[in-house]
Amino acid sequence: MRLATVRRGGVAVVVALTDGGLRELTGMLPDPRTAVDPFVQLIEIIDELDPDVIAAQPLVEEHVSTFAPLVPRPGKIVAAPVNYHDHQEEMKVAGNVSALGFFLKSPASVLAHGGTVRLPYTDRRFDQEGELAFVIKKRARHIDPGDFLEYIAGYTCLLDITMRGGEDRSTRKSFDTFTPVGPYLVTPEEVGCLDDLTLRCSVNGILRQDADISDLIWGVPRFLSYASSVMTLEPGDIVTTGTPAGVGEIAEGDVIEVSIDRIGTLSVTVSAQGAVECPTEGAKSGPRPPAQVTPVRRRTSASELFNVNTFC
Known part of the structure; x- marks a missing residue:
């Protein structure tokens, strides 16, 4: 469905x-x-x-x-930081999701398929991050990883648009329009085994990100279980699983597309109209992505490397 x-x-x-x-x-x-x-x-x-x-x-x-935005008014957006080893490598950061946990994005940041990402500043770098996301269907607390499907209404495509710098993650990722999501929510029985899915993200038709969902460090069951151990999840909450290598700078006029097998394709454009100088001083601090987009490459899946059980 x-x-x-x-x-x-x-x-x-x-x-x-x-x-x-x-x-x-x-x-x-x-x-x-x-x-x-x-x-x-x-x-x-x-x-x-x-x-x-x-x-x-x-x-x-x-x-x-x-x-319209898939969930126009989500209660919260729970996001996984550094949840692919290749993204950890390209960003040259010491910790991944296992050490960082999760962060929250503003519910006001959601954007519909076909919408326009609006860059707020003229003097900061903004990147695209394609991700697999899912929506919670019933109140959830302390979920056993083996029961994860009981709490997922369906899966969708998501873009975690990011301003680079030293400000808090939630600040850099919560500008209005910085969470495009959709176009459809696809129910679990139609999606099937998550390990069979591949995520691809392109900008202006040029492929930047190409990863198997099985490469996640913390797969959907484990990440959902952890998030529910910290806070109560409610129907309509969006949970997003993190981005693989290949993040890169976006600018005025770009067209960004995220495609996931059996889920669909999310597409948005980018505008810098009305952008101003940034009032904060975080531009010269924080993790620094490579100047050039990390080359797309296929890698051995995390489930093979680390024997991760993703509950297919």
Whole structure:
């Protein structure tokens, strides 16, 4: 099942992609009149959705709708820092996710597929980071890694746009528009085994990142389990798993695409319109990515190197 949020006439509606087109699911929500995010309402009942009932819902004409952020108002965005060994190597940092844990991004940073990333400053470097992400479907605390699928509504593509420098991670990654996500949420049974997935990210059609999801240092079960041991996760929260090597600078006019097998392709453009000088002094500190994009290369998977159990 593929689900999304689209904007039609200025109103956000939840839809499912079917063979017959986009079907509006408003009529299937428990109470569409409440202020609760309709997408969050939908994923709370996702296990009860009947494909035959979905196929009978009204069609949404695609030419009069545009994608909205997949989860327009996530409660929180939980992100994995340095979760691929090749990214740790290219950034020349000592610690990875095993030492760093996670960081939070502002919920206001979400951006829809087809949207525009807006760079805030003229004198700072900004990079693209393509990632696999997932959305929580029910309240979660102290999850056993073996039970991870009980808490995942589905998977999606995400870009963690990053300002380089010495400011706190959450600051450098939380500007408005710095978390493009989507276009669709794809349910676990349609995605299948995560170890079979490959992530690719390109800028202006040039491949920058190419990695197997099995290369994650902490796979989805372990990272989700850890995050839930620190805080309660709620329906609609977005969890993103980190980026592989190949991060690189982005600028005005760039087109960024992230593709993941069986999940889809997220595409956004970049604008520097309205950018100003940065008021903070972090530009000359913090981890420094290479001046040139790390060459794309295939590597032995982390599951082979470290015998990581990813629970396929």
